[in-house]
Amino acid sequence: MSLEKPPSVLVADDQRDILHALRVLLRGEGCKVKTVNTPDEALDALAHNPFDVALIDLNYARDTTSGDEGLDLIGEIQKLDPDLPVVVMTAWATIDLAVECMRRGAADFMQKPWENARVIATIFNQAELYRAKHRATVLADENRALKESKSRDFLAKSDVMKPVLEIMHKVAPSDANILITGENGTGKGVAARYIHSLSARATEPFVSINMGGLATGVAESELFGHVKGAFTDAKSDRAGRFEMADGGTLFMDEIGNLPMEQQQKLLRVLETGEFERVGSSRTLKVNVRIVSATNSDLQKSVKEGLFREDLLYRLNTIPVHLPPLREREGDIPLLANAFLKQHLKRYNKAIDGFLDQALETLKRYGWPGNVRELDHTIERAVLLAGGDKIKVSDLGLVSTAATSDDSAMNTPSLDDMSLEDVEKYLIQRTLKRNGGNATKTAEDLGLSRSAFYRRLQRFGL
Numbered sequence: 001m002s003l004e005k006p007p008s009v010l011v012a013d014d015q016r017d018i019l020h021a022l023r024v025l026l027r028g029e030g031c032k033v034k035t036v037n038t039p040d041e042a043l044d045a046l047a048h049n050p051f052d053v054a055l056i057d058l059n060y061a062r063d064t065t066s067g068d069e070g071l072d073l074i075g076e077i078q079k080l081d082p083d084l085p086v087v088v089m090t091a092w093a094t095i096d097l098a099v100e101c102m103r104r105g106a107a108d109f110m111q112k113p114w115e116n117a118r119v120i121a122t123i124f125n126q127a128e129l130y131r132a133k134h135r136a137t138v139l140a141d142e143n144r145a146l147k148e149s150k151s152r153d154f155l156a157k158s159d160v161m162k163p164v165l166e167i168m169h170k171v172a173p174s175d176a177n178i179l180i181t182g183e184n185g186t187g188k189g190v191a192a193r194y195i196h197s198l199s200a201r202a203t204e205p206f207v208s209i210n211m212g213g214l215a216t217g218v219a220e221s222e223l224f225g226h227v228k229g230a231f232t233d234a235k236s237d238r239a240g241r242f243e244m245a246d247g248g249t250l251f252m253d254e255i256g257n258l259p260m261e262q263q264q265k266l267l268r269v270l271e272t273g274e275f276e277r278v279g280s281s282r283t284l285k286v287n288v289r290i291v292s293a294t295n296s297d298l299q300k301s302v303k304e305g306l307f308r309e310d311l312l313y314r315l316n317t318i319p320v321h322l323p324p325l326r327e328r329e330g331d332i333p334l335l336a337n338a339f340l341k342q343h344l345k346r347y348n349k350a351i352d353g354f355l356d357q358a359l360e361t362l363k364r365y366g367w368p369g370n371v372r373e374l375d376h377t378i379e380r381a382v383l384l385a386g387g388d389k390i391k392v393s394d395l396g397l398v399s400t401a402a403t404s405d406d407s408a409m410n411t412p413s414l415d416d417m418s419l420e421d422v423e424k425y426l427i428q429r430t431l432k433r434n435g436g437n438a439t440k441t442a443e444d445l446g447l448s449r450s451a452f453y454r455r456l457q458r459f460g461l
């Protein structure tokens with residue numbers, strides 16, 4: 001019989017000769033086998049190691065033949081992992097007992113003395129089913145996560161960006177954790193994906209999670225998953241981002257917003273690869289490379305007691321800083337032309353590049369929303385442009401003539417602005433004043449974090 005990886009089987013029985021015989025039989029077929037003598041030992045082993053099948057006896061204490069201990073054990077195993085196949089073996093088989101085992105969730109029922117061929121076939125079939133089921137949940141969750149993230153090349157050619165590109169190329173192939181810093185919209189997400197694509201994990205999943213956009217209380221379940229019934233809305237088992245990213249890269253955006261309680265759990269995964277789904281005591285183990293990003297000063301958060309210092313050191317093995325777009329003028333034509341091409345294709349329009357003046361305007365603008373704002377500006381220009389080239393007026397920038405003492409923008413006239421323009425302008429100005437710190441900006445504007453992020457998205461900042 002063949003499975004990609006041999007089944008890992010837990011065998012629970014109080015009789016040593018039976019354990020010995022089953023161990024010899026299953027190992028002979030290539031299985032990994034762990035044997036235990038009591039229900040407690042079985043639960044302990046299941047909580048700490050991954051198994052594909054549990055093969056259990058029904059009676060443990062001497063002189064009992066009721067099967068109650070085994071029946072209870074089926075229930076306890078179900079609580080740990082509802083999908084794990086439990087195969088029951090007993091010398092005291094009755095039809096009623098077999099029915100009761102199945103009712104409690106056992107996958108199969110066998111009588112002692114057993115038939116070797118049947119035991120082997122059952123173990124392999126159940127293990128295959130279990131893996132297929134588990135893989136299907138993880139795949140469905142991975143697909144969902146993939147749909148949420150877009151893939152793009154990392155474009156940069158300015159002198160300022162050369163050392164940044166160099167360090168990314170140098171460290172990408174290692175498994176070192178990377179912390180990317182930079183203002184909103186500087187391309188931290190694109191850089192994370194780029195690092196993944198240059199790593200040995202490139203064909204494995206790239207999964208991202210934005211800690212800033214999560215409602216309070218859901219961070220743990222999003223990161224580590226949950227089991228059915230763990231809380232009111234937990235209608236079924238769900239894999240968390242760590243499971244989805246197993247073998248690949250997990251990109252944690254806005255890491256500074258990770259709640260203290262989760263910081264402790266994250267530290268444990270970084271140190272041991274181990275965690276539990278919410279509501280489960282079963283320990284899972286993964287191999288994940290962490291790329292995280294922040295626009296806030298984590299050293300300061302450490303001093304303020306908001307971020308664990310030990311976690312920061314673990315995440316920050318290699319720091320990568322992305323400078324704001326206003327400091328990389330040399331990248332603007334490259335980025336603007338790439339965005340133009342994408343949006344022309346998307347909107348099925350034909351425009352032959354930028355007028356020189358328009359390109360000059362793009363280079364001189366302060367870009368408080370960085371590359372994301374440039375992308376949205378070009379998209380809007382593509383939609384508005386009437387001529388065969390993009391003109392300055394198509395760009396619709398609040399200020400087109402940024403000066404060096406206020407590189408982000410001049411104060412526009414209120415008379416020319418819609419309510420939305422004013423809101424956008426205020427957000428840009430406050431963001432700039434706070435050096436791109438989103439949390440502080442939301443606070444200054446009296447907005448909740450999620451309301452603030454909604455606006456950033458709406459205005460393309």
Ligand SMILES: Nc1ncnc2c1ncn2[C@@H]1O[C@H](COP(=O)(O)OP(=O)(O)OP(=O)(O)O)[C@@H](O)[C@H]1O
Nearest residue numbers: 153154155183184185186187188189190371372375
């Ligand atoms: N170097 C780049 N090459 C191509 N596109 C880029 C680059 N940098 C940024 N972008 C574009 O800018 C947008 C914003 O980038 P991204 O989401 O990676 O920024 P961020 O720094 O992670 O932002 P935030 O801090 O808000 O999460 C992306 O949709 C992408 O279109």
